[in-house]
Amino acid sequence: MDLSLTEDQQALRGSVAELFEKQATPERVRAAEAVGHDAALWRVLVQSGIPTMGVAEELGGGGATVSDLVVVAIEAGRRVAPVVLPEVLTAAALLAGPAAGADLLAGVGEGTVLPTVALRPLRDGTAGPVAGAAVADVVVALDGEELVVLSRREGVAVEPLPDLGGAAIAEVSTAVWSQRLVLATGDEARRAHADAVSLWRVLTAAALEGLRQEALRIGVDYVKDRHAFGVPIAWFQTVQHRLADLATAGDGAELLVHEAAWARDAGSVKAAALARMALLFAGETAFATAAASLHFHGGYGYTLEYDIQLYYRRAKAWQLALGAPRYELRALAADLFAGEAA
């Protein structure tokens, strides 16, 4: 057991942390809110090879492990970077499977194709609101027996939907996304999609974990600085104790995210359950932390001027892109408890 990052991962963290700090400043995050996507940031990510970094080297990708991707997603989350990174990385993983995806994958690597993924299978021709779809060129989706890449006919526009977290959401329906390329069919299609959604859980959990760390830092700095009744509000025990509880849950969330990534890389039988756990716990902890941090800002936390509201909204939004957590909990119970004989 070694719970530290490898040297390579530390170096990776250093460089992506710098990238997001420079390219995803709070001003840029705010500027991108209406569209939910920062095209300049996207170009920088493409130049750094990030969209395809998880794809095997033989296929032109960076050959990174899920643990490496998690390092990147944490740093993106820390700056609430305005790109749908978990969706892009997941879509790239799906395109990398079958030969039919090769051209599109090359386009993702070159930056000419922006992909996203529909996490919920299409039903009656629609996948409901999908993060990234308002700016994406292609959407990878499961439609019945087929894993497909959906795209639009020349000149057909998507209608961006106003949303909680500035995630470039649009409804994905086959009426608008009328062109399809089949990547896989039957069991293979379903398995590939389920596995990709599991990867998305880990990456989104990682992004939420980065968000959580920064939300806590913002809150802790604020309470040390702000005075009331002649003392810093950090002096009040109720403030201290809530932050201590959140820091403790936070250490747990961080470990769980890394464990889920490690389990995927190691091919553990627990990987799918740990991915669900990581998403649920990272989401819950990120939101609780951002909410408390906002609360301890008093009235200022409620103003748009302070950054904590950016974190508060996304802490909830990123997890809910998949749907209501109750379904995740039930599926987790099935993973954990249903398998063994009574």
Place this chain on the structure above:
Amino acid sequence: MDFTEHDSLAEFRKAATAWADEHVDPAWVDLEHTTGTHHNPELHALLGAQGLLGAGWPAQYGGTDVDPAYALAVFQEIGARGLRMDGWVTTEMVARTILHVATEEAKQEIVPAALRGEVVIVLGYTEPGSGSDVAAAKMRAVRDGDEWVVNGSKMFTSTAHMATHVFLLTRTNTEVSKHKGLTLLLARLDDPGVEVQPVHTLGGQRTNATFYSDVRVPDTLRIGDVDGGWGVMRVALVHERGTATAPGGPTLVEQVAAWARSAPGADGAPLLDDPTVAEQLARLAIDEEVGRLLGLKVRWVASTGGMPGIEGSMQKLHSSEAEQRRVDVLTDLLGEQALLAGDAGPLHGAVEWALRKAPVSTIYGGSSEVMREIVAERRLGLPRSRPIG
């Protein structure tokens, strides 16, 4: 990042089961329940004699060549069979502290005998007038030549009725501020000046009130410097928190889930088919996994030479609060079945019993409030909120 720690343990699991089949008397569990004593002298002596207690300790202080992973597997197996080893838990904490801070003479006198299972040490920190504010201890120790003469009383001296020694936090200087006048002494419990009175608790555990009149302790069994007791306590308390090894075997949540697969709910269908039940159990499983990981971090920090003070406090805070959430949810989940104790209830009354014993986890070993202050001050850098004194 590499979370494979259980593989070496897994190898030993079978051997540990065989060890327990051969040596653990099932009647000991009933004995523990009826007496409330979380220590079995027969078992303890056996573990010492077979070198299991000394696994992983330095050879010069009585460490044995038994593989520590095997010893851990045996301890977990003992835990899985429902036996607690509190006598070893406290002895180990103090022995580790002794290795850190005591004189060579004290190390040689105590540690090898403790690892052989002959010396059992309990903790004498809490007093009738001080618990969380442990440094406010009033027990007096006055020097008399090569000895210390001790007077006062301690509260909640668990396992004292089965032990050989008590690790006493005493006041040796009343002229200085409270943290600066403390000294740790290792007193013998068979001293004629020691009186042990039982105290019975909600969870069934028997603890004790202990009284000391003119108890003599040789200066060789002073642990750490005179008036340097607070520094010793900081070491000792780190060894107390987050170091608990979870018992092996299925967790309470897993046991309830297995039971709920066939036990019918109010509508006659298996409880686990009720989505709200499944959701609650899944949530509790996440709590357990988080607790396990926080414990892993404590061991990892310790194994890389660090002092896991903050990590141990986090683990203790999380797992004790999670335990209380868990029993609340599980008792509600079982409904009227949760009322039934012992063999009358499902899982031999495990859930009823869990509710009784849950309150103590956030109190002893440093209450949740004390843990939160440690995290707030040392991890988050927030100011001290307690009065200085």
